[in-house]
Amino acid sequence: MRCLICHEEIFPRITWDNFWRIPEKEVLCSECKYQFLSLKPGCELCFRVGQNGVCEDCKWWEWNHPGLLTKNISVFQYNEFAKDFVARWKYRGDYILLEALQRHVVEQFNRMKNSDCIIAPIPLSEERTVERGFNQSEAVIQLLNQTPCHLLERKNTEKQSKKGRYARITSDNPFKLIESVRQPVILVDDIYTTGTTVRHAASLLKQGGCPEVISFTIFR
Ligand SMILES: [Zn+2]
Numbered sequence: 245m246r247c248l249i250c251h252e253e254i255f256p257r258i259t260w261d262n263f264w265r266i267p268e269k270e271v272l273c274s275e276c277k278y279q280f281l282s283l284k285p286g287c288e289l290c291f292r293v294g295q296n297g298v299c300e301d302c303k304w305w306e307w308n309h310p311g312l313l314t315k316n317i318s319v320f321q322y323n324e325f326a327k328d329f330v331a332r333w334k335y336r337g338d339y340i341l342l343e344a345l346q347r348h349v350v351e352q353f354n355r356m357k358n359s360d361c362i363i364a365p366i367p368l369s370e371e372r373t374v375e376r377g378f379n380q381s382e383a384v385i386q387l388l389n390q391t392p393c394h395l396l397e398r399k400n401t402e403k404q405s406k407k408g409r410y411a412r413i414t415s416d417n418p419f420k421l422i423e424s425v426r427q428p429v430i431l432v433d434d435i436y437t438t439g440t441t442v443r444h445a446a447s448l449l450k451q452g453g454c455p456e457v458i459s460f461t462i463f464r
């Protein structure tokens with residue numbers, strides 16, 4: 245077996261701990277595995293690392309747009325290694341890579357998932373989906389073995405990333421609601437950066453009568 249990321253041969257480690265058990269299938273070598281840093285809960289609302297209580301960004305959100313998002317839960321730090329990983333996975337279409345993170349991602353997800361939650365992807369415009377071949381948010385839902393429920397759709401403009409953070413926060417909502425629900429929703433995406441995207445989505449869901457929105461993202 246070779247490592248999914250660096251293609252080095254993986255040598256299973258035998259320890260007294262796993263000596264009597266069938267070794268779990270390793271898909272990453274230990275060097276790559278240790279580059280992914282699991283997040284310890286930092287900010288109570290968004291998981292930002294190295295934070296006690298609520299971070300400045302979340303305070304800003306709660307002050308200006310209270311209660312849109314109950315919280316964000318993430319799995320790994322979005323460090324340099326993770327950035328390379330995402331670039332390979334998302335922009336260069338190295339789809340299989342995501343499987344390397346499955347065990348941790350599923351574990352973290354199951355810790356928070358509650359059976360009456362609806363799992364919704366963040367939509368990509370059709371144009372982007374065609375260009376990239378897949379929607380990263382749906383790929384994560386697939387990894388979680390969950391069924392995506394399409395509640396939102398993207399309007400036709402997608403120039404968000406060129407604007408600054410606070411311009412983005414106040415800019416027009418890029419989504420529109422296609423189905424309103426009365427159950428809690430978990431929005432799933434690959435990365436939480438400013439939190440704008442998930443809050444745009446959450447605001448529409450809430451206007452449509454959804455009682456609670458949580459986001460689940462792999463990287464933070
Ligand atoms: Zn490796």
Ligand SMILES: [Zn+2]
Nearest residue numbers: 287290299302
């Ligand atoms: Zn925060």
